[in-house]
Amino acid sequence: MAAAEVARQGEGCRTVPLSGHVGFDSLPDQLVNKSVNHGFCFNILCVGETGLGKSTLMDTLFNTKFEGDPASHSQPGVQLKSNTYDLQESNVNLKLTIVSTVGFGDQINKEDSYKPIVEFIDAQFEAYLQEELKIKRVLHNYHDTRIHACLYFIAPTGHSLKSLDLVTMKKLDSKVNIIPIIAKSDAISKSELTKFKIKITSELVSNGVQIYQFPTDDESVAEINGTMNAHLPFAVIGSTEELKIGNKMMKARQYPWGTVQVENETHCDFVKLREMLIRVNMEDLREQTHTRHYELYRRCKLEEMGFKDTDPDSKPFSLQETYEAKRNEFLGELQKKEEAMRQMFVQRVKEKEAELKEAEKELHEKFDRLKKLHQDEKKKLEDKKKSLDDEVNAFKQRKTAAELLQSQAQQAGGSQTLKRDKERKNNPWLCTE
Numbered sequence: 243m244a245a246a247e248v249a250r251q252g253e254g255c256r257t258v259p260l261s262g263h264v265g266f267d268s269l270p271d272q273l274v275n276k277s278v279n280h281g282f283c284f285n286i287l288c289v290g291e292t293g294l295g296k297s298t299l300m301d302t303l304f305n306t307k308f309e310g311d312p313a314s315h316s317q318p319g320v321q322l323k324s325n326t327y328d329l330q331e332s333n334v335n336l337k338l339t340i341v342s343t344v345g346f347g348d349q350i351n352k353e354d355s356y357k358p359i360v361e362f363i364d365a366q367f368e369a370y371l372q373e374e375l376k377i378k379r380v381l382h383n384y385h386d387t388r389i390h391a392c393l394y395f396i397a398p399t400g401h402s403l404k405s406l407d408l409v410t411m412k413k414l415d416s417k418v419n420i421i422p423i424i425a426k427s428d429a430i431s432k433s434e435l436t437k438f439k440i441k442i443t444s445e446l447v448s449n450g451v452q453i454y455q456f457p458t459d460d461e462s463v464a465e466i467n468g469t470m471n472a473h474l475p476f477a478v479i480g481s482t483e484e485l486k487i488g489n490k491m492m493k494a495r496q497y498p499w500g501t502v503q504v505e506n507e508t509h510c511d512f513v514k515l516r517e518m519l520i521r522v523n524m525e526d527l528r529e530q531t532h533t534r535h536y537e538l539y540r541r542c543k544l545e546e547m548g549f550k551d552t553d554p555d556s557k558p559f560s561l562q563e564t565y566e567a568k569r570n571e572f573l574g575e576l577q578k579k580e581e582a583m584r585q586m587f588v589q590r591v592k593e594k595e596a597e598l599k600e601a602e603k604e605l606h607e608k609f610d611r612l613k614k615l616h617q618d619e620k621k622k623l624e625d626k627k628k629s630l631d632d633e634v635n636a637f638k639q640r641k642t643a644a645e646l647l648q649s650q651a652q653q654a655g656g657s658q659t660l661k662r663d664k665e666r667k668n669n670p671w672l673c674t675e
């Protein structure tokens with residue numbers, strides 16, 4: 243008997259009948275109360291060209307006027323503008339963050355337009371991951387900024403998706419729940435709208451873009467979600483202007499030929515969008531973000547950092563071992579880098595040495611050349627000096643000889659005159675010439 247009991251316990255848990263009310267059936271209520279006290283947060287990203295009615299639609303959806311001026315069309319690049327608001331309905335607090343693209347579709351070259359959006363989404367995942375990895379985590383108090391729903395605004399062209407739309411949605415589909423909507427759908431006729439919706443859906447399918455599907459696994463919402471999935475992409479109209487229609491005030495847009503009512507389901511899909519996004523699937527969007535998109539980001543990031551669940555032999559990998567392996571790998575790489583740097587340094591020193599030697603050699607050669615030149619010059623000058631000295635000597639000799647001759651001549655000249663004077667005195671008839 244005792245052995246059978248143990249065996250049964252080992253198989254799984256036992257079902258025991260209760261003989262009175264215990265009270266754990268209040269657990270769901272406890273959970274609800276706790277969540278309500280704590281409050282909720284929901285983050286919406288609006289992607290779409292400037293002027294497609296993103297801000298207006300947000301105001302219409304939440305029945306309020308969020309602050310903000312219309313964006314200009316002259317932005318040099320795409321930016322994301324984020325605003326957080328504290329909203330309250332009944333006793334439920336909602337921290338709502340609306341992130342909107344600014345400058346999307348306004349540049350001539352739109353090649354990199356998706357990048358700031360992807361970077362923004364990743365940055366929110368990264369912030370959450372960093373919080374999770376902290377030793378002292380405060381996740382219960384953490385302001386979660388991860389994007390739960392991305393409303394992708396499609397221009398009501400009636401043609402097909404622009405390549406910018408396809409590229410952007412493709413880049414975002416593994417990171418966020420995309421809900422495509424046709425903006426300003428009052429600009430397109432009913433028959434054109436039907437064709438446009440079909441065209442968009444087929445283009446999304448043929449390009450492998452995964453859009454968010456309203457979940458059909460929960461029986462209570464399976465039917466409505468199933469029907470709504472067939473209505474995607476929702477064709478919406480936004481307006482915060484209230485007009486008196488019949489005896490009721492309604493959100494509407496008024497035109498010279500008539501009035502379009504935002505909340506009239508025969509006019510547009512605004513009500514469907516509000517129903518699906520806020521009233522039925524808000525929690526699923528939050529859950530999908532955490533369990534699908536964030537999980538994928540976290541897995542890739544941890545794998546990138548070298549963490550694995552199993553080693554190549556399918557044995558569980560311990561965090562300690564992974565850390566050690568990564569540390570050793572890092573130290574090895576560091577050593578390799580150090581060695582490479584040392585080698586490079588030695589090489590550079592050698593090169594510098596060779597350069598210096600070469601320069602020294604050239605300097606020596608130049609010095610020798612100059613020395614020789616100098617010696618030649620000196621020799622030439624000495625020769626010249628010598629010949630000049632010789633000339634001077636010769637000149638002096640000649641001068642002495644000349645002086646001698648001159649004095650002799652003078653002496654000789656003097657005695658002749660004396661002799662002639664004497665002769666004239668003796669002979670006065672001797673005439674002088």
Ligand SMILES: Nc1nc2c(ncn2[C@@H]2O[C@H](COP(=O)(O)OP(=O)(O)O)[C@@H](O)[C@H]2O)c(=O)[nH]1
Pocket residue numbers: 290291292293294295296297298299312313425426427428429478479480481495
């Ligand atoms: N026809 C029409 N105009 C709209 C609609 N929603 C917004 N607008 C107008 O479009 C202009 C730009 O809207 P805004 O919300 O500032 O666009 P954003 O740049 O995408 O935020 C404004 O003049 C709005 O009144 C709509 O559904 N239909």
Ligand SMILES: [Mg+2]
Pocket residue numbers: 296297298311312313342
């Ligand atoms: Mg705006």
